[in-house]
Each structure stands twice: as C-alpha cells, then as structure tokens.
Amino acid sequence: MSSVDRQLEELEAEIKSEIPSDISVSAVKYEGPELVVYTRDPKKFAQQGDLIRQLASKLRKRITVRPDPDVLSRPESAREQIMDVIPEDAGVTDLDFHADTGEVVIEAAKPGMVIGRHGSTLREITKKVGWTPEVVRTPPIESSTVSNVRNFLKQERDERRDILERVGRQIHREEMSNDEYVRITTLGCCREVGRAAFVLSTPETRILIDCGDKPGAEDEVPYLQVPEALGAGATNIDAVVLTHAHLDHSALLPLLFKYGYDGPIYTTEPTRDLMGLLTLDYLDVAAKEGRAPPYESEMVREAIKHTIPLEYGDVTDIAPDVKLTFHNAGHILGSAVSHFHIGDGLYNVAFSGDIHYKDTRLFNGAVNDFPRVETLVLESTYGGRNDYQTDQEDSERKLIEVINEAHEQDGKVLIPAFAVGRSQEIMLVLEEAMRKGKIPSMPVHLDGMIWEATAIHSTYPEYLRDDLRDRIFHEDENPFLADEFNHIDGGEGERQEVADGGPCIILSTSGMVEGGPIMSWLRHVGSQEDSKMVFVGYQAQGTLGRRIQNGWDEIPINDRGGNGGRSNTLKLKMDIHTVDGFSGHADRQGLEDFVRTMNPRPEKVLCVHGDESSVQDLSSALYHEFNMRTFAPKNLETFRFK
Structure with a gap:
C-alpha cells in the first residue's frame, strides 16, 4: 500500500471518529488540493451546518462532501425542489446534473442569492435533494470564451477528474x-x-x-x-x-x-x-x-x-x-x-x-x-x-481635453489598448465623462478582442473594485452596457464607414501597435490631420508603439490594397499624445x-x-x-x- 493510500485510510478513520454515528462515509479521495468525502447521507451532513468547517479546521485540509451516486434523487424531481428553494430574483438560467460526482451546477445571474448568507441556501438545497450544488454566474454580456471553456470542461469531466486525482496523490505524497x-x-x-x-x-x-x-x-x-x-x-x-x-x-x-x-x-x-x-x-x-x-x-x-x-x-x-x-x-x-x-x-x-x-x-x-x-x-x-506617473484624476482630465479638442475639429481619437485591463479602464472613464457631460456623447468603437474581454470582466465582478462590482450586479447600472459602446464585428467595411463618418473614439488592439486591427485603423485614419492617437499603456522597447511615441511619423505598414501584401510606409499626420496615468x-x-x-x-x-x-x-x-x-x-x- 502506498503512503498516500495509508494516509487516506487514516483520514477516513479520523473523519468517522469525528462525525455522528448515523452519518456514513463510503470513500475518501484526493482531487487536486481538496479532500473529497463521499457519503450515503448527504442530507444529514448538510443538517450539521458547521461539521465540514470543523473537519477542515481539524484536518487542515480543504474538504468537499459529495453524495454516493446511488442515493441521489432523480434530476427531474430534484430540479423542482431546487427551484423552490432558490429565490426567483436569483435569475437561474440553467441546472446541469452530474450523477458521477453528485454535483448540480447552477448557473444564475445573481449567484449570491443562490449561495445565501454563509452558504445557507446551498445547505438547504443539499438537505432537500442530496445533490451537492456548485454555482456559476450567467455572463451579463454573452461571452463565447466563458461559454466555450465551461462546455469544454463539462465534456472533459471524466478525464479532468483523473487528472485531479493524480495531482492530489502527487501533492500529498511522502x-x-x-x-x-x-x-x-x-x-x-x-x-x-x-x-x-x-x-x-x-x-x-x-x-x-x-x-x-x-x-x-x-x-x-x-x-x-x-x-x-x-x-x-x-x-x-x-x-x-x-x-x-x-x-x-x-x-x-x-x-x-x-x-x-x-x-x-x-x-x-x-x-x-x-x-x-x-x-x-x-x-x-x-x-x-x-x-x-x-x-x-x-x-x-x-x-x-x-x-x-x-x-x-x-x-x-x-x-x-x-x-x-x-x-x-x-x-x-x-x-x-x-x-x-x-x-x-x-x-x-x-x-x-x-x-x-x-x-x-x-x-x-x-x-x-x-x-x-x-x-x-x-x-x-x-x-x-x-518613472512617476500622472495622478489618475489628472490623466483623466488630460484625456478628456484631447477628446474634446478632436471633437471640436470633427476628428477622431484612436487609442491603442490592451484588450484586457486598460480597455475596460478607459471604457469606465468614457462612460462617466459622457454621462456627466464632460465630453459629448459619441460612438466608442471597440475593435479586436476588447468586447469579448469586457464580457469576461462582467462575468467575474467579484474580482473588480467594490463599488463597480455593486453596479454590475444591477444590470441597468452596468457601465459596460452603455449605449455609446459599439462592438466592431464587420471587418474592413465597417472600419471604412467609421473612418468616413463623424467624430468618434476608437479603442483597438494591439496595445503596443504590434499587429492586429490597430494597423488597419492606422491605414484608415492615420493620415487625418484633425484626428489624434493617444497612448494609455506601456510601450515596450522595440515595439512600433514605442517608435511612434518617440516621434516616428513614417511607419511600415502592410498594404492589402492590391500591392501583393508588400510592406509600404504610411505618413502619420494625426497628433500623438501619451497619457500615462492609466497603466496597470x-x-x-x-x-x-x-x-x-x-x-x-x-x-x-x-x-x-x-x-x-x-x-x-x-x-x-x-x-x-x-x-x-x-x-x-x-x-x-x-x-x-x-
């Protein structure tokens, strides 16, 4: 018998000695860093509200309790009982039952209402149906990434559990x-x-x-x-x-x-x-x-x-x-x-x-x-x-001045931005400035992966600043859903329409001007004297962004318009600005x-x-x-x- 198997036997014996005699333990396994306890009495476990927490504290391990598959209620009846327990305002969008682990994945617009105070609603669900609930958030903005990752992990559950068991044994080896x-x-x-x-x-x-x-x-x-x-x-x-x-x-x-x-x-x-x-x-x-x-x-x-x-x-x-x-x-x-x-x-x-x-x-x-x-x-x-950055309020003031100046000249503001982080920071600045009348309301075009990255931010508001998280919990106050934001998904044709149109703001990847749709925007608006380019993130040495920042006004750019894809040079006529207080x-x-x-x-x-x-x-x-x-x-x- 391996040292890990001996350890699991000892843990099972210790768990049995700590819990009431009418609660069974049928198996104890490691899955990654967690100790998983299988029982034929999940409802009784749930009735003992602090039991799992006490076990985790005594054993100094993260513990998950799961029901044996053969004691589970049928998903059809469990679904009705679960929906009776969860408040209607939680906005449940899906229930996904996994009999192999006894888990039910509950997707809801407001996961906190499914969890309840100190997990009270989750315990109530297990008391009623025996299934172990796992809660995920319904993305307020549809995200293909979140959807694809969740579906992929669902398809790979068996192999993933094998991976976790192997990792668990490796973690707890002698x-x-x-x-x-x-x-x-x-x-x-x-x-x-x-x-x-x-x-x-x-x-x-x-x-x-x-x-x-x-x-x-x-x-x-x-x-x-x-x-x-x-x-x-x-x-x-x-x-x-x-x-x-x-x-x-x-x-x-x-x-x-x-x-x-x-x-x-x-x-x-x-x-x-x-x-x-x-x-x-x-x-x-x-x-x-x-x-x-x-x-x-x-x-x-x-x-x-x-x-x-x-x-x-x-x-x-x-x-x-x-x-x-x-x-x-x-x-x-x-x-x-x-x-x-x-x-x-x-x-x-x-x-x-x-x-x-x-x-x-x-x-x-x-x-x-x-x-x-x-x-x-x-x-x-x-x-x-x-390397002392401008105070964020001063940075926002400077960005607003540049935008107002471009708008007065009937020009556009092109902002190369990292899809993750800086784009969402700038979106929040622009949304508030337009809402408070500091800049005129105008289209804000989001190109590249920015919209998808923003959808992922909305999926995980618990990782955001406290006051922003609270706004996102209430859909009508989600700043990322402001009417001015437009997701560019029509390719070159839509970009040309924007370039030919009136004043607007364009946020586009890549943030260091190293390929991506920003190169297309330079072709479309780089020669417009009334337009402006604003750097809001770090430009690493050797990148085209750093060269433009340092004064390059003739840049190599691929000409897709009938030149066999050969590299041409583009004369930049737009003003170049750096606003450095937005760095992450x-x-x-x-x-x-x-x-x-x-x-x-x-x-x-x-x-x-x-x-x-x-x-x-x-x-x-x-x-x-x-x-x-x-x-x-x-x-x-x-x-x-x-």
Whole structure:
C-alpha cells in the first residue's frame, strides 16, 4: 500500500471518529488540493451546518462532501425542489446534473442569492435533494470564451477528474528528502520586459511561475531548455503557477504540454478564461503574419483542462512542502500576487507578478499583507528614478481635453489598448465623462478582442473594485452596457464607414501597435490631420508603439490594397499624445510604497520585469531606503535562500 493510500485510510478513520454515528462515509479521495468525502447521507451532513468547517479546521485540509451516486434523487424531481428553494430574483438560467460526482451546477445571474448568507441556501438545497450544488454566474454580456471553456470542461469531466486525482496523490505524497533549501532560477524578464518565467525549487518540488513571450521580439523566449526547467524532461516540473493572463506572462504555457508536461496550472478562474482567449488569438496573429505558431490550439485546451482555479486568500497545498496563496494584484482581471509558504515554516517567497498599488476604477489596489515574506520578487516596469506617473484624476482630465479638442475639429481619437485591463479602464472613464457631460456623447468603437474581454470582466465582478462590482450586479447600472459602446464585428467595411463618418473614439488592439486591427485603423485614419492617437499603456522597447511615441511619423505598414501584401510606409499626420496615468503597473512611488507598507518587510528583494536601468534604479533605491538586500538579476541566475 502506498503512503498516500495509508494516509487516506487514516483520514477516513479520523473523519468517522469525528462525525455522528448515523452519518456514513463510503470513500475518501484526493482531487487536486481538496479532500473529497463521499457519503450515503448527504442530507444529514448538510443538517450539521458547521461539521465540514470543523473537519477542515481539524484536518487542515480543504474538504468537499459529495453524495454516493446511488442515493441521489432523480434530476427531474430534484430540479423542482431546487427551484423552490432558490429565490426567483436569483435569475437561474440553467441546472446541469452530474450523477458521477453528485454535483448540480447552477448557473444564475445573481449567484449570491443562490449561495445565501454563509452558504445557507446551498445547505438547504443539499438537505432537500442530496445533490451537492456548485454555482456559476450567467455572463451579463454573452461571452463565447466563458461559454466555450465551461462546455469544454463539462465534456472533459471524466478525464479532468483523473487528472485531479493524480495531482492530489502527487501533492500529498511522502517527502523524499531530508535536505532543506529554497532556490529561484530566472528564465526570463530580468533586465527586460517580457518573457516572464521563474523556477522555484526545493529538494522535493519544482514550480514554474509564468511562461510568457517578449513583445516585439518573437524569437526571444524563456530559457526553458536549462536543467532547472525542461532540460531534464517535462516531468521535472511539479506545478505551474500563472500570475495573470497577459501574453508576456502566459503565451508559452501551452508549449509545456507540447513538450510532455502533464501537471497542474494554478491560477484564478478569470485568468484561466483570459489565458484561453489571449493564447488562441496569439496563434491566430502568428498565422496571419506568416509565422509558424509555437504550438497547436489543442495545447491551449490541454492547458485549460489542467488548470486548477484558486480564489484570493485560499491557502492551498500544491506540493508536499509548498502552500500557495493568491492575493489581488490590482493589475488586470484575476491578476495575483503569489505567496509561497515552503516547508513547516522554513521560508516564504512572494512573486508580485505585475501590480498596481493604488485603487483604480477597475480594481482595488494590490494586497501586500502577508504573515511572512523573506524574499520578494518584484516587478520593476516603472522602477526608474523618473518613472512617476500622472495622478489618475489628472490623466483623466488630460484625456478628456484631447477628446474634446478632436471633437471640436470633427476628428477622431484612436487609442491603442490592451484588450484586457486598460480597455475596460478607459471604457469606465468614457462612460462617466459622457454621462456627466464632460465630453459629448459619441460612438466608442471597440475593435479586436476588447468586447469579448469586457464580457469576461462582467462575468467575474467579484474580482473588480467594490463599488463597480455593486453596479454590475444591477444590470441597468452596468457601465459596460452603455449605449455609446459599439462592438466592431464587420471587418474592413465597417472600419471604412467609421473612418468616413463623424467624430468618434476608437479603442483597438494591439496595445503596443504590434499587429492586429490597430494597423488597419492606422491605414484608415492615420493620415487625418484633425484626428489624434493617444497612448494609455506601456510601450515596450522595440515595439512600433514605442517608435511612434518617440516621434516616428513614417511607419511600415502592410498594404492589402492590391500591392501583393508588400510592406509600404504610411505618413502619420494625426497628433500623438501619451497619457500615462492609466497603466496597470505601479509607478516608482507605488513600488516603493508596496515595499514600505509590508509588515514585516522582506529581507531580500529581486527586482525583475523592467528595462536594465529601471531594475537597477529600483534595486538601489530599496537598498538605501530600507536597508535590505536587493538584487537586479540577469537571466539564468540562481539564488539560494536557505
């Protein structure tokens, strides 16, 4: 008998000793980080309101209780009883019964009303019918991504449960080594922005954190071939953690499955959906530009199938010697500061991912309240000594001035924007400005993936800023549904109509002007002297966006109009503006404040994900201000911390 089977036998015996004698336990299994308890008495379990919580506290494990399939009521009768329990205002749109696990997935416009205060309605459902309810939100804006992900995971339930059982046994295996050390190896994004990737190693475990591309440099990928990563084989990696969905952190995750990786990816639920959206688009763009994609779309589906979503604040075992906790990073939807607790109090490491320290219109500011952090791996995108961004109110005022000036000249405002994060931030600014009469009401055209990304934001309002979340819960106050917003879905013909029409605002991907529909908009309106182009996000070195920002007014552009697809140059006549207060990254002050307000502060800080001068400036400043050890590592360095 394996050590895991012995452990499960002991847990089953302990559970039986803790619960009333009239409640049966027929099986105990690991599924990923959760302990699943099967019972023939689910209704009695539900009647003991605090029983599961008490068991979880005593066993120090996340516990799910499921009914044995042969004691379930028929779905037809269960459906009626469930609908009797749930308030009508919850807006239930679907009930999906899964007899193999005894779960019923309830999709509703207002999941909180299905859950009830402290889970009271969920317990009432189980008391009535025995089925274990799982609740998901009906997207207020129809999202093909959310729908496709949910349908795919439903189709793959059997295989996914096999994956989770295998992962669960791996997490709870017996520790094999008596050594104690913690190492971080840098595989990318050191003294550069992009291709984020790190390996966190202990004697037991190797965890890959992020695996992205480098904007403007398709050939520069993380150093995955080194022995610390895939050099010793894909099974060398025990788990992957994804901090957020932007491609410079996520683009090459599906590549791992091409190389044979078969383990879990831990991230938040919205990051899982956004990763699917962005990586599939990444493949599409590569194909359109004549580049060989690094992996097939099937690998994206494998990545989604292997994803284990975690919520902010949940402490989760992901290895025999590692616990992971996600905290809001304030950067984009679902972005997470990833805190690793290693060993039995041995060491704590936090990876910031990308962070925004102050509240924005979209998100609450990044969380930095950890019980312990000895080492912090900190992004430094705006870590340079002069990287102080404009106050958000001043930024909004400046954007409104530019829009009003363009409107008075009968011109258009073209805003290259990242589909995820900056676009929704700008949409909120524009919606309020028009509602309050600060700018005239005019069409706001959303091109590329922006509308789909916005639909995903509306699906997960619990990840948004508190007041925005409350507005989205009430459909008639959802700012993303304002009449001015128009989804461009008619291709070149619709773009030409917009270009020939009156004043408007155009938000289009890509945010760094590296391909995508923004190139079409430059062809259509770039030569209009009365129009304006406004940069609202970071432009990495080597990107066309950075060159235009630096004064280029003749840009290479593909001419699809009968020139055989050859590259031409376009003379930009529109005014170019930069409004820098909308970045999803903390500026220099925000990064310093993030460290300053940590209590206790870390002993060591690795400054990463920034140009060479930015990481060195921030590293030096943190050393002098807080008297801590700081580093500006290069790629392929390994740091030992214990």
